[in-house]
Amino acid sequence: MRRPALTLLAASLLLAGGLASAADTVVPAAAVKTAEQLRDKALHDDTAWQVVKSLTTEVGPRMAGSPADQRARDWAVAKFKALGFDKVYTEPVSYPLWERRHESGAIVAPFPQSLVLTALGYSPGTPKGGLTAQVVSFDSLAALKAADPATIKGRIVYVGPRMQRKKDGADYAIGSGARVAGPVIAAEKGAVGYLLRSAGTDAHQRIAHTGVTGFRDAAKAIPAAALSNPDADQLERVLAYGKPVTVKLDLDCGIVGEYTGANVIGEITGRKHPDQFVAIGGHLDSWDPGTGAIDDGAGVAIAMAAAKLIHDLPQRPDRSIRVIAFANEEMGLWGGRAYAEKHANEVAKFQLGTESDLGADKVYRMSASVKPQARHAIEQIAGVLKPLGVAYDARRPGGGGSDLSQMHARGMAALTLDQDATRYFDWHHTPNDTLDKIDPDQLAQNVAVYAAFSYMAAQADGDFGSAPGAFAGDGAED
Template sequence: MRLASLFAGLSALLATGLAPAFAAGPAATTIPDRALATAETLRAQGLKDDLAWTLTEDLTTSIGPRLAGSANDLKAREWMAARFRALGFDTVRTEPVSYPKWVRRSESGAIVAPVAQTLALTALGNSGPTPKGGLTAEVAAFASLEALQAATDAAVRGKIVYVANPRMSVRVDGADYGKGSRVRSRGPSLAAQKGAAAFVLRSVGSDNNRTPHTGVTSFADGVTPIPAAALSNPDADLLDTVLRRSAPVSLRLDLDCGLEGEYTGANVIGEISGRDDAGEYVLTGGHLDSWDLGTGAIDDASGIAITTAAAHLIAQLPERPRRSIRVVAFANEEAGLYGGKAYAENHRAEIAKAVIGAESDAGADRIVKLTATVKPSARGAIDRIAAALAPLGVTYDAAAPGSGGSDLSAVHAVGMAGLSLHQDTSRYFEWHHTANDTLDKVDIEQLRQNVAVYAVALYLAAEAEGDFGSAPGAFAKDGAN
């Protein structure tokens, strides 16, 4: 009798439209029509804006390479804070970031037997030094990291391990990079644990130049770093040929590099205030450090410049966006996302305030695709952002996740919604982490397209009515759209 009465009461409520609140789903996050109209203006302005070029030129020319922990590291931080202030950012501050300091002084290498051939190579970040005067040893060659893993310690002990990972193919999405970087990051530690004297691999790059690609490697706790270097692609081809024609083969390495204690740098933060005072913001930026071989133009001076220029464009609108735009120049991304991880830890408790994030760190060529990881009820807002970007040649893959970018992947991991704006990396991996990462590789028209894309995406996210799902632990299982 009681159940019948309850069902009758519920039916009456449904009939009158007064159903309990739990009967409806979560409110959808939306982008107002008026914001879309403003986005059209930003899109046009971005395609004519020269600020990103000016910033990229200045950073690479007046500062140059910015190896984390170097003298130029501090100069770059001071430069960045000064630029934020000069551009009228409302808040400029730094947050300390500590990490091991690695230095490179000199490097050389050669085949010494059965023929004599000089090799173009470069030490990997976190590489240990060779003994003073260099190291000569026989090569133990492996076709893959798996082959090295399967080798006995006796086959490796005292030798220079060489992993001939395949050359990267040219791809718009740079899909092969992960395969090679896995060898670079894990191989030296594995070789050291098996007793190797040193480690060498084919550079992780798609070029045919004698410009080796550096990059970071990691040694497991308790493992003493051994000398570790990357050969340029032509020199790896040469070594492959020598190994195929005769054995044994011996190399000589002379790497003067290594760790020199701890260093405290900083993330540099500039913020354009929104018109609301709720403390919410859209997070963007790039990393301020670079490797020391080139001037870090595409990795990542251009990323800092793109996002700073986009935020500056938004700040010039007659009305500020609802939420703030926060640009972070992250510290020491190259050696292990130190700046991103520090930011994630420092802001973990208030991660819901970072409504969504998008970082630029894949060069300066055109943005070709958008992906995102947000709560389901915010997917419609992402659809509208994607539609506003379509005239700029940006496609949308609604099924693919987006972490926001390299440093922002750490922030995403603690709960920030992610918006990834994928650049065409067909050219990027020719110059990535090499002496050829210089200003001449930046195409100003493609750079402007990046500014237009970021200005539109950041502005619309800042104007969204409703949130994108940021909350502590919200995206622990990334891939949920």
């Protein structure tokens, strides 16, 4: 069938929209203008700072399953209500309960001295009185994988890859890979214990970085701990003498049962499509040594503050803004996985989503996984974010952040909003994850990014392509 010619008005609208077609998802001009106003207002708004200050002061460390877990959920419910969210509710999340009670270690021979270390998540404890064994070392996870089990059996494995500071935090894949997979491989090859150079970039601080291992079967797990970077250096110097090196580990930790926590959710209800959502959030839990300011009190605060700014507009957005404070991200994305399982059949209702979970320094890059017809709207969002220093990389997929990657894997259209991670892994999973590491101005820039994109997505004419299996294989959730 021959297509009718465009009317003069339709043609002019297409030109004004920057080559958008009638089938494209487009953000109306009025919504773009409001988003610009939200962006500029957010830069002078301290809501996020007040929220993260409240969380880290009134609750502090929020280890999943600890007594502070319930206090954090109560805090989140109360904070959502105080900020004026229209709906506030929880959804249960169950997971193994791992506890840390005591940890110490030392080089026994040839040069006796103590070691600064921390037990890793899902590590079992050592036998009463500790575990003493000879150390065998590897400089990388690949070297451990290639090792003959005969050289490992009955020994404590040490793996020492070094992370370097990078804006995109790319070296975390090196450190976290050795932390998650390394203990499992060592156990399979007969090791009795595992030591890791901390997955962190603070080369000169005698503080260890904790984190989770890949153990999922407690019966096959071995005691595992991370050394501070200076202590890893010291162990390597001792090993370089070429003499047998013996280490003692004394860890009192382990899984003690199952716990049921919850994701805490707050919504700003849309006036036209209340059952369609822009999803944003952060994870509410933290590791126990610090107060969880950058990981991830900041993410929760950014999302709450962005939604609050939208709430305070004279008129509610067309679609709902859903903020999720996820449970137990640190021990294996338990909250994100439970959320995705519960809402998998509703994936088409999710307009667009992403989670903030890389600290509080500035967002510098945006990427997206959306349907082709929504690229114009993404470009409009990019235009509003550009004055904030955010570059749009159209070649990269968007993953949705750590917890919301689980919804993206089921078909939710997603952004990735990359924060500058240059400083992040100096403090990540350590006692130094405290409020003073957050720069209020950089935090406000994050809020400006989240408020502007969330509002524009909520107001868009058309959708971004969420559907079951829509983005399978784009690599963003890997």
